[in-house]
Amino acid sequence: MMYQSTRDHRLHTTSTHAVLEGIAADGGLYMLDDLTALDFDWRSVLEQDAMGMSARILEALLPDFQNMEELVRQGYAGKFETDELTPLVGVGDRYVLELFRGPTSAFKDVALSLLPRLITAARDAEGIQEDILILTATSGDTGKAALEGFRDVPGTRIIVFYPHNGVSAVQQAQMTTQAGSNVCVCAVEGNFDDAQTGVKDIFAACKGKELPGVRLSSANSINIGRLAPQIMYYFKAYADLLHSGRIKLGHPVHFVVPTGNFGDILAGYFAKLLGLPVGRLVCAANANNVLTDFIATGVYDKHRPFHKTTSPSMDILVSSNLERLLYLLSGCDNEYVASLMNQLRKEGRYQVSQEILGRLQADFTGGCCTDHQAEQTIRQVWRQHGYLLDPHTAVAWEVSRQFMESRQDNAPVVVLSTASPYKFPAAVLTALDEVPGEDEFAMMDRLQALTGVPVPKNLAGLRQLPVRHRDVIGRQEMLDYVLRKAGEQVW
Protein backbone atom coordinates (compact mmCIF):
# COMPACT_ATOMS: atom_id res chain seq x y z
CA MET A 1 0.00 0.00 0.00
CA MET A 2 1.32 3.45 -0.93
CA TYR A 3 1.25 6.70 0.97
CA GLN A 4 -0.35 9.57 -0.87
CA SER A 5 -0.69 13.27 -0.31
CA THR A 6 -3.92 14.27 1.41
CA ARG A 7 -4.30 16.94 -1.31
CA ASP A 8 -3.32 15.15 -4.51
CA HIS A 9 -3.58 11.43 -5.19
CA ARG A 10 -0.96 11.65 -7.93
CA LEU A 11 1.68 12.32 -5.28
CA HIS A 12 2.16 8.85 -3.90
CA THR A 13 5.21 7.19 -2.46
CA THR A 14 6.65 4.46 -0.24
CA SER A 15 6.69 4.63 3.55
CA THR A 16 10.49 5.10 3.60
CA HIS A 17 10.24 8.05 1.25
CA ALA A 18 7.33 9.56 3.20
CA VAL A 19 9.45 9.47 6.37
CA LEU A 20 12.44 11.07 4.64
CA GLU A 21 10.43 13.79 2.93
CA GLY A 22 8.15 14.62 5.86
CA ILE A 23 5.67 16.67 3.85
CA ALA A 24 4.44 16.15 0.28
CA ALA A 25 5.52 18.54 -2.47
CA ASP A 26 2.06 20.17 -2.60
CA GLY A 27 2.03 20.88 1.13
CA GLY A 28 -0.24 17.91 1.84
CA LEU A 29 0.45 15.23 4.43
CA TYR A 30 1.32 11.66 3.55
CA MET A 31 -1.41 9.20 4.47
CA LEU A 32 -2.60 5.65 3.80
CA ASP A 33 -6.09 5.22 2.38
CA ASP A 34 -7.43 2.46 4.53
CA LEU A 35 -5.93 1.39 7.83
CA THR A 36 -8.66 -1.20 8.32
CA ALA A 37 -7.34 -3.08 5.28
CA LEU A 38 -3.86 -3.60 6.77
CA ASP A 39 -2.76 -7.07 7.70
CA PHE A 40 -2.87 -6.61 11.47
CA ASP A 41 -3.97 -8.90 14.28
CA TRP A 42 -4.75 -6.45 17.10
CA ARG A 43 -5.57 -9.17 19.62
CA SER A 44 -2.20 -10.85 19.44
CA VAL A 45 -0.44 -7.48 19.70
CA LEU A 46 -1.96 -7.07 23.18
CA GLU A 47 0.16 -10.00 24.39
CA GLN A 48 3.45 -8.24 23.57
CA ASP A 49 5.53 -5.90 25.69
CA ALA A 50 5.48 -2.18 24.85
CA MET A 51 8.39 -2.38 22.41
CA GLY A 52 6.96 -5.48 20.77
CA MET A 53 3.65 -3.66 20.32
CA SER A 54 5.44 -0.73 18.77
CA ALA A 55 7.31 -2.99 16.34
CA ARG A 56 4.14 -4.84 15.23
CA ILE A 57 2.21 -1.60 14.69
CA LEU A 58 5.03 0.06 12.76
CA GLU A 59 5.58 -3.01 10.58
CA ALA A 60 1.95 -2.70 9.52
CA LEU A 61 1.99 1.05 8.93
CA LEU A 62 5.49 1.41 7.49
CA PRO A 63 5.89 -1.81 5.49
CA ASP A 64 9.00 -0.79 3.53
CA PHE A 65 11.25 -0.80 6.61
CA GLN A 66 13.38 -3.84 7.51
CA ASN A 67 14.21 -5.01 11.05
CA MET A 68 11.59 -2.88 12.78
CA GLU A 69 11.99 -4.78 16.03
CA GLU A 70 15.67 -3.83 16.16
CA LEU A 71 14.97 -0.18 15.30
CA VAL A 72 12.41 0.01 18.09
CA ARG A 73 14.74 -1.49 20.69
CA GLN A 74 17.58 0.81 19.60
CA GLY A 75 15.24 3.76 19.97
CA TYR A 76 13.77 2.97 23.38
CA ALA A 77 15.72 0.38 25.34
CA GLY A 78 17.28 1.82 28.48
CA LYS A 79 16.21 5.39 27.67
CA PHE A 80 12.88 5.54 29.48
CA GLU A 81 12.40 5.37 33.23
CA THR A 82 10.77 1.98 32.72
CA ASP A 83 10.76 -0.53 29.88
CA GLU A 84 6.99 -0.30 30.07
CA LEU A 85 7.64 3.08 28.38
CA THR A 86 4.20 4.51 29.20
CA PRO A 87 2.87 3.30 32.57
CA LEU A 88 -0.84 3.39 33.37
CA VAL A 89 -1.66 4.64 36.89
CA GLY A 90 -5.04 4.40 38.62
CA VAL A 91 -6.07 7.78 40.07
CA GLY A 92 -9.47 7.90 41.77
CA ASP A 93 -12.16 6.65 39.40
CA ARG A 94 -10.03 6.93 36.26
CA TYR A 95 -6.58 6.16 34.87
CA VAL A 96 -3.64 8.36 33.94
CA LEU A 97 -1.48 7.19 31.04
CA GLU A 98 1.96 8.67 31.74
CA LEU A 99 3.59 9.60 28.47
CA PHE A 100 6.36 11.67 30.06
CA ARG A 101 8.70 9.00 31.41
CA GLY A 102 11.20 9.44 28.55
CA PRO A 103 14.71 10.93 28.50
CA THR A 104 13.56 14.60 28.56
CA SER A 105 10.34 14.17 30.60
CA ALA A 106 8.28 15.20 27.57
CA PHE A 107 5.53 13.34 25.78
CA LYS A 108 7.39 14.16 22.55
CA ASP A 109 10.05 11.63 23.60
CA VAL A 110 7.79 8.72 22.60
CA ALA A 111 7.95 9.75 18.95
CA LEU A 112 11.32 11.47 18.86
CA SER A 113 13.20 8.53 20.35
CA LEU A 114 12.20 6.46 17.36
CA LEU A 115 12.04 8.92 14.45
CA PRO A 116 15.87 9.15 14.09
CA ARG A 117 16.06 5.36 13.75
CA LEU A 118 13.36 5.44 11.09
CA ILE A 119 15.14 8.25 9.25
CA THR A 120 18.48 6.43 9.14
CA ALA A 121 16.81 3.19 8.09
CA ALA A 122 14.99 5.08 5.32
CA ARG A 123 18.28 6.73 4.32
CA ASP A 124 19.92 3.32 3.98
CA ALA A 125 16.92 1.86 2.14
CA GLU A 126 17.02 4.70 -0.39
CA GLY A 127 20.80 4.42 -0.82
CA ILE A 128 21.54 7.97 0.32
CA GLN A 129 25.19 8.63 1.14
CA GLU A 130 25.00 12.06 2.77
CA ASP A 131 24.24 12.73 6.40
CA ILE A 132 20.67 13.77 7.07
CA LEU A 133 20.81 17.24 8.66
CA ILE A 134 17.75 17.99 10.77
CA LEU A 135 16.84 21.66 11.26
CA THR A 136 14.35 22.55 13.97
CA ALA A 137 13.07 25.72 15.56
CA THR A 138 11.70 25.18 19.03
CA SER A 139 9.70 27.07 21.58
CA GLY A 140 11.18 24.78 24.22
CA ASP A 141 10.16 21.15 24.57
CA THR A 142 10.40 19.68 21.10
CA GLY A 143 13.96 20.89 20.58
CA LYS A 144 15.28 19.04 23.58
CA ALA A 145 13.40 15.85 22.78
CA ALA A 146 14.71 16.00 19.20
CA LEU A 147 18.30 16.61 20.36
CA GLU A 148 18.14 13.66 22.70
CA GLY A 149 16.56 11.46 20.02
CA PHE A 150 19.13 12.25 17.33
CA ARG A 151 22.16 12.41 19.60
CA ASP A 152 24.93 10.17 18.21
CA VAL A 153 22.60 8.41 15.76
CA PRO A 154 24.95 7.54 12.85
CA GLY A 155 24.21 9.27 9.55
CA THR A 156 22.32 12.16 11.16
CA ARG A 157 23.12 15.61 12.50
CA ILE A 158 20.81 18.12 14.09
CA ILE A 159 20.75 21.91 14.56
CA VAL A 160 18.17 23.35 16.95
CA PHE A 161 17.36 27.07 16.99
CA TYR A 162 15.57 28.59 19.95
CA PRO A 163 14.54 32.18 20.72
CA HIS A 164 17.21 33.97 22.76
CA ASN A 165 15.73 34.72 26.20
CA GLY A 166 12.48 33.18 24.94
CA VAL A 167 12.46 29.80 26.68
CA SER A 168 12.32 28.90 30.35
CA ALA A 169 15.54 28.58 32.36
CA VAL A 170 15.07 24.83 32.60
CA GLN A 171 14.40 24.45 28.89
CA GLN A 172 17.45 26.54 28.10
CA ALA A 173 19.63 24.47 30.43
CA GLN A 174 18.23 21.27 28.88
CA MET A 175 19.35 22.41 25.44
CA THR A 176 22.63 24.23 26.10
CA THR A 177 24.03 21.29 28.07
CA GLN A 178 23.11 18.76 25.37
CA ALA A 179 25.82 16.16 24.77
CA GLY A 180 26.49 14.33 21.51
CA SER A 181 28.95 14.58 18.62
CA ASN A 182 26.29 15.40 16.00
CA VAL A 183 24.25 18.05 17.83
CA CYS A 184 24.30 21.82 17.61
CA VAL A 185 22.18 24.33 19.54
CA CYS A 186 21.98 28.01 18.71
CA ALA A 187 19.99 30.93 20.13
CA VAL A 188 18.40 33.38 17.68
CA GLU A 189 17.72 36.99 18.56
CA GLY A 190 13.95 37.33 18.29
CA ASN A 191 10.92 35.29 19.27
CA PHE A 192 9.86 31.77 18.34
CA ASP A 193 8.14 32.92 15.15
CA ASP A 194 11.38 34.58 14.01
CA ALA A 195 13.29 31.35 14.59
CA GLN A 196 10.63 29.27 12.86
CA THR A 197 10.36 31.60 9.87
CA GLY A 198 14.15 31.56 9.68
CA VAL A 199 14.15 27.76 9.43
CA LYS A 200 11.42 27.80 6.78
CA ASP A 201 13.44 30.35 4.78
CA ILE A 202 16.50 28.08 4.94
CA PHE A 203 14.49 25.15 3.56
CA ALA A 204 13.15 27.39 0.78
CA ALA A 205 16.61 28.80 -0.04
CA CYS A 206 18.17 25.32 -0.19
CA LYS A 207 15.36 23.66 -2.13
CA GLY A 208 16.70 21.78 -5.12
CA LYS A 209 20.28 22.71 -4.23
CA GLU A 210 22.95 20.31 -3.11
CA LEU A 211 24.61 21.09 0.17
CA PRO A 212 28.03 19.53 0.61
CA GLY A 213 27.77 16.21 2.42
CA VAL A 214 24.30 16.72 3.90
CA ARG A 215 20.66 16.52 2.99
CA LEU A 216 18.21 18.73 4.88
CA SER A 217 15.20 17.31 6.68
CA SER A 218 12.90 18.27 9.52
CA ALA A 219 11.52 16.40 12.49
CA ASN A 220 8.20 18.16 12.77
CA SER A 221 5.00 16.61 13.94
CA ILE A 222 3.39 16.07 10.54
CA ASN A 223 5.97 13.45 9.58
CA ILE A 224 4.25 10.07 9.52
CA GLY A 225 7.38 8.74 11.26
CA ARG A 226 6.46 10.87 14.27
CA LEU A 227 2.79 10.03 14.27
CA ALA A 228 2.97 6.26 13.84
CA PRO A 229 5.07 5.55 16.99
CA GLN A 230 2.34 7.16 19.11
CA ILE A 231 -0.23 4.45 18.36
CA MET A 232 1.59 2.04 20.66
CA TYR A 233 0.53 3.56 23.99
CA TYR A 234 -3.19 3.17 23.26
CA PHE A 235 -2.58 -0.57 22.87
CA LYS A 236 -0.39 -0.62 25.95
CA ALA A 237 -3.05 1.07 28.09
CA TYR A 238 -5.72 -1.30 26.79
CA ALA A 239 -3.52 -4.33 27.47
CA ASP A 240 -2.86 -3.12 31.04
CA LEU A 241 -6.60 -2.78 31.71
CA LEU A 242 -7.20 -6.19 30.17
CA HIS A 243 -4.47 -7.98 32.10
CA SER A 244 -5.47 -6.39 35.40
CA GLY A 245 -9.00 -7.74 34.91
CA ARG A 246 -10.63 -4.31 34.70
CA ILE A 247 -12.06 -5.09 31.25
CA LYS A 248 -12.74 -8.12 29.09
CA LEU A 249 -11.32 -8.40 25.59
CA GLY A 250 -13.47 -6.37 23.22
CA HIS A 251 -14.90 -3.98 25.81
CA PRO A 252 -14.44 -0.30 25.02
CA VAL A 253 -12.08 2.14 26.76
CA HIS A 254 -12.45 5.93 26.50
CA PHE A 255 -9.41 8.15 26.05
CA VAL A 256 -9.19 11.84 26.95
CA VAL A 257 -6.35 13.61 25.15
CA PRO A 258 -4.82 17.06 25.79
CA THR A 259 -4.64 18.29 22.22
CA GLY A 260 -2.55 20.83 20.31
CA ASN A 261 -1.51 19.79 16.82
CA PHE A 262 -3.91 16.81 16.83
CA GLY A 263 -1.14 14.19 16.58
CA ASP A 264 -1.64 12.51 19.92
CA ILE A 265 -5.40 12.04 19.53
CA LEU A 266 -5.14 11.07 15.85
CA ALA A 267 -2.86 8.20 16.88
CA GLY A 268 -5.77 7.01 19.03
CA TYR A 269 -8.06 7.10 16.01
CA PHE A 270 -5.51 5.04 14.08
CA ALA A 271 -5.48 2.53 16.95
CA LYS A 272 -9.25 2.27 16.60
CA LEU A 273 -9.04 1.74 12.84
CA LEU A 274 -6.48 -1.01 13.48
CA GLY A 275 -9.14 -2.79 15.56
CA LEU A 276 -8.49 -1.70 19.15
CA PRO A 277 -11.83 -1.24 21.00
CA VAL A 278 -11.39 2.48 21.57
CA GLY A 279 -14.59 4.06 22.88
CA ARG A 280 -14.84 7.85 22.69
CA LEU A 281 -11.82 9.94 21.78
CA VAL A 282 -12.27 13.04 23.89
CA CYS A 283 -10.39 16.04 22.55
CA ALA A 284 -9.39 18.34 25.43
CA ALA A 285 -8.48 21.96 24.68
CA ASN A 286 -7.50 24.94 26.80
CA ALA A 287 -8.90 28.44 26.17
CA ASN A 288 -7.70 28.11 22.56
CA ASN A 289 -10.73 25.94 21.92
CA VAL A 290 -10.94 25.98 18.13
CA LEU A 291 -11.17 22.17 18.07
CA THR A 292 -13.95 22.07 20.66
CA ASP A 293 -16.05 24.32 18.44
CA PHE A 294 -15.13 22.35 15.35
CA ILE A 295 -16.28 19.05 16.85
CA ALA A 296 -19.53 20.66 18.02
CA THR A 297 -20.40 22.56 14.82
CA GLY A 298 -18.28 21.42 11.88
CA VAL A 299 -16.93 24.97 11.49
CA TYR A 300 -13.19 25.43 11.83
CA ASP A 301 -12.50 29.11 12.41
CA LYS A 302 -9.07 30.28 13.45
CA HIS A 303 -10.13 33.93 13.62
CA ARG A 304 -10.34 34.30 17.36
CA PRO A 305 -8.18 35.76 20.10
CA PHE A 306 -5.01 33.82 20.80
CA HIS A 307 -4.64 33.05 24.51
CA LYS A 308 -1.29 32.46 26.17
CA THR A 309 -2.20 29.83 28.75
CA THR A 310 -0.50 27.80 31.46
CA SER A 311 -0.57 24.84 29.04
CA PRO A 312 1.57 26.40 26.28
CA SER A 313 2.01 23.24 24.19
CA MET A 314 -1.73 23.41 23.48
CA ASP A 315 -1.75 27.10 22.48
CA ILE A 316 -2.40 26.31 18.84
CA LEU A 317 -5.04 27.68 16.46
CA VAL A 318 -4.19 25.59 13.40
CA SER A 319 -3.87 21.90 14.22
CA SER A 320 -1.96 20.54 11.26
CA ASN A 321 -2.64 16.83 11.79
CA LEU A 322 -6.40 17.42 11.59
CA GLU A 323 -5.92 17.35 7.82
CA ARG A 324 -5.27 13.62 7.98
CA LEU A 325 -8.54 13.05 9.81
CA LEU A 326 -10.45 15.14 7.27
CA TYR A 327 -8.91 13.03 4.56
CA LEU A 328 -10.08 9.78 6.14
CA LEU A 329 -13.54 11.09 7.06
CA SER A 330 -14.11 12.37 3.53
CA GLY A 331 -13.43 8.92 2.11
CA CYS A 332 -9.95 9.96 0.91
CA ASP A 333 -11.28 12.82 -1.21
CA ASN A 334 -8.07 14.72 -2.03
CA GLU A 335 -9.80 17.51 -3.89
CA TYR A 336 -12.18 18.15 -1.03
CA VAL A 337 -9.32 18.27 1.51
CA ALA A 338 -7.31 20.56 -0.79
CA SER A 339 -10.26 22.95 -1.06
CA LEU A 340 -10.75 23.04 2.73
CA MET A 341 -7.05 23.75 3.28
CA ASN A 342 -7.19 26.43 0.63
CA GLN A 343 -10.12 28.09 2.40
CA LEU A 344 -8.26 27.89 5.69
CA ARG A 345 -5.24 29.60 4.16
CA LYS A 346 -7.26 32.30 2.40
CA GLU A 347 -10.17 32.94 4.74
CA GLY A 348 -9.00 31.38 7.99
CA ARG A 349 -12.14 29.27 8.09
CA TYR A 350 -13.91 26.27 6.59
CA GLN A 351 -17.04 24.24 7.23
CA VAL A 352 -17.31 20.50 6.63
CA SER A 353 -20.43 18.79 5.27
CA GLN A 354 -23.13 17.41 7.59
CA GLU A 355 -22.10 13.91 6.57
CA ILE A 356 -18.49 14.44 7.64
CA LEU A 357 -19.58 16.18 10.82
CA GLY A 358 -21.68 13.11 11.63
CA ARG A 359 -18.72 10.80 11.13
CA LEU A 360 -16.53 13.06 13.25
CA GLN A 361 -19.04 13.06 16.09
CA ALA A 362 -19.41 9.29 15.89
CA ASP A 363 -15.93 8.92 17.40
CA PHE A 364 -14.88 12.27 18.87
CA THR A 365 -16.17 14.38 21.77
CA GLY A 366 -14.80 17.87 22.42
CA GLY A 367 -14.31 19.77 25.63
CA CYS A 368 -12.31 22.69 26.97
CA CYS A 369 -10.96 24.10 30.20
CA THR A 370 -9.81 27.55 31.35
CA ASP A 371 -6.54 28.23 33.15
CA HIS A 372 -8.51 28.85 36.32
CA GLN A 373 -10.26 25.46 36.08
CA ALA A 374 -6.93 23.76 35.35
CA GLU A 375 -5.40 25.36 38.43
CA GLN A 376 -8.31 24.21 40.63
CA THR A 377 -8.01 20.73 39.11
CA ILE A 378 -4.31 20.44 40.02
CA ARG A 379 -5.14 21.42 43.60
CA GLN A 380 -8.16 19.12 43.92
CA VAL A 381 -6.53 16.04 42.40
CA TRP A 382 -3.49 16.55 44.61
CA ARG A 383 -5.60 16.92 47.75
CA GLN A 384 -8.00 14.09 46.99
CA HIS A 385 -5.72 11.54 45.37
CA GLY A 386 -2.12 12.62 46.10
CA TYR A 387 -1.39 12.67 42.38
CA LEU A 388 0.39 15.68 40.90
CA LEU A 389 -0.85 16.81 37.46
CA ASP A 390 0.96 19.18 35.11
CA PRO A 391 -1.20 21.96 33.58
CA HIS A 392 -1.71 20.11 30.24
CA THR A 393 -2.85 16.94 31.95
CA ALA A 394 -5.05 19.04 34.24
CA VAL A 395 -6.90 20.34 31.16
CA ALA A 396 -7.58 16.76 30.12
CA TRP A 397 -8.60 15.75 33.64
CA GLU A 398 -11.18 18.54 33.85
CA VAL A 399 -12.55 17.65 30.42
CA SER A 400 -12.73 14.00 31.49
CA ARG A 401 -14.86 15.12 34.45
CA GLN A 402 -17.27 16.90 32.09
CA PHE A 403 -17.32 13.83 29.85
CA MET A 404 -18.02 11.41 32.70
CA GLU A 405 -21.03 13.46 33.79
CA SER A 406 -22.71 12.99 30.44
CA ARG A 407 -21.70 9.53 29.30
CA GLN A 408 -23.96 6.51 29.26
CA ASP A 409 -21.69 3.62 30.25
CA ASN A 410 -19.11 2.72 32.87
CA ALA A 411 -16.21 1.83 30.59
CA PRO A 412 -12.80 2.89 31.94
CA VAL A 413 -11.66 6.44 31.23
CA VAL A 414 -7.96 6.97 30.49
CA VAL A 415 -6.54 10.49 30.73
CA LEU A 416 -3.36 10.94 28.69
CA SER A 417 -0.66 12.80 30.62
CA THR A 418 1.76 14.70 28.41
CA ALA A 419 4.22 16.37 30.79
CA SER A 420 5.91 16.01 34.14
CA PRO A 421 4.64 18.60 36.65
CA TYR A 422 8.31 19.54 37.11
CA LYS A 423 8.39 21.01 33.62
CA PHE A 424 5.94 23.67 34.83
CA PRO A 425 6.85 24.23 38.49
CA ALA A 426 5.55 27.82 38.68
CA ALA A 427 2.05 26.96 37.53
CA VAL A 428 1.90 23.85 39.71
CA LEU A 429 3.17 25.66 42.83
CA THR A 430 0.63 28.44 42.26
CA ALA A 431 -2.13 25.84 42.01
CA LEU A 432 -1.01 24.46 45.38
CA ASP A 433 -1.42 27.95 46.92
CA GLU A 434 2.33 28.64 47.02
CA VAL A 435 4.09 31.78 45.79
CA PRO A 436 6.21 30.56 42.88
CA GLY A 437 9.35 32.79 43.04
CA GLU A 438 11.95 33.46 40.35
CA ASP A 439 14.37 30.55 40.05
CA GLU A 440 12.86 27.49 38.34
CA PHE A 441 15.37 25.11 39.84
CA ALA A 442 14.57 26.36 43.33
CA MET A 443 10.88 25.93 42.50
CA MET A 444 11.47 22.30 41.53
CA ASP A 445 13.15 21.69 44.87
CA ARG A 446 10.28 23.33 46.71
CA LEU A 447 7.69 21.33 44.81
CA GLN A 448 9.51 18.13 45.70
CA ALA A 449 9.80 19.13 49.37
CA LEU A 450 6.11 19.99 49.44
CA THR A 451 4.74 16.91 47.67
CA GLY A 452 7.37 14.19 48.03
CA VAL A 453 6.98 13.47 44.29
CA PRO A 454 10.56 12.98 43.05
CA VAL A 455 12.04 15.35 40.44
CA PRO A 456 12.84 13.29 37.30
CA LYS A 457 16.57 12.48 37.19
CA ASN A 458 17.21 14.22 33.88
CA LEU A 459 15.86 17.50 35.28
CA ALA A 460 17.43 17.21 38.72
CA GLY A 461 20.91 16.68 37.25
CA LEU A 462 20.79 19.66 34.86
CA ARG A 463 22.31 22.24 37.15
CA GLN A 464 25.54 20.27 37.43
CA LEU A 465 26.09 19.79 33.71
CA PRO A 466 28.58 21.94 31.78
CA VAL A 467 27.21 24.36 29.16
CA ARG A 468 28.31 23.16 25.72
CA HIS A 469 26.44 25.47 23.36
CA ARG A 470 26.79 29.25 23.58
CA ASP A 471 26.16 30.52 20.05
CA VAL A 472 23.78 33.47 19.67
CA ILE A 473 23.08 34.83 16.19
CA GLY A 474 20.79 37.34 14.48
CA ARG A 475 17.73 36.27 12.56
CA GLN A 476 19.43 37.13 9.24
CA GLU A 477 22.49 34.99 9.98
CA MET A 478 20.70 31.65 10.21
CA LEU A 479 21.30 30.50 6.63
CA ASP A 480 25.02 31.32 6.78
CA TYR A 481 25.23 29.54 10.09
CA VAL A 482 23.72 26.36 8.66
CA LEU A 483 25.93 26.47 5.56
CA ARG A 484 29.02 26.93 7.69
CA LYS A 485 28.05 24.12 10.06
CA ALA A 486 27.16 21.79 7.20
CA GLY A 487 30.70 22.26 5.86
CA GLU A 488 32.41 21.38 9.13
CA GLN A 489 33.53 17.77 9.37
CA VAL A 490 33.59 17.71 13.17
CA TRP A 491 31.25 19.63 15.49
Ligand SMILES: *Cc1c(COP(=O)(O)O)cnc(C)c1O
Ligand atom coordinates in the same frame (compact mmCIF):
# COMPACT_ATOMS: atom_id res chain seq x y z
C1 LIG B 1 2.86 18.41 22.12
C2 LIG B 1 2.14 18.45 23.40
C3 LIG B 1 0.74 18.34 23.47
C4 LIG B 1 -0.15 18.28 22.26
O1 LIG B 1 0.03 17.14 21.48
P1 LIG B 1 -0.47 17.15 19.96
O2 LIG B 1 0.00 15.86 19.40
O3 LIG B 1 0.22 18.33 19.32
O4 LIG B 1 -1.94 17.30 19.97
C5 LIG B 1 0.15 18.35 24.71
N1 LIG B 1 0.88 18.49 25.84
C6 LIG B 1 2.22 18.59 25.81
C7 LIG B 1 2.96 18.77 27.09
C8 LIG B 1 2.90 18.57 24.60
O5 LIG B 1 4.23 18.71 24.59
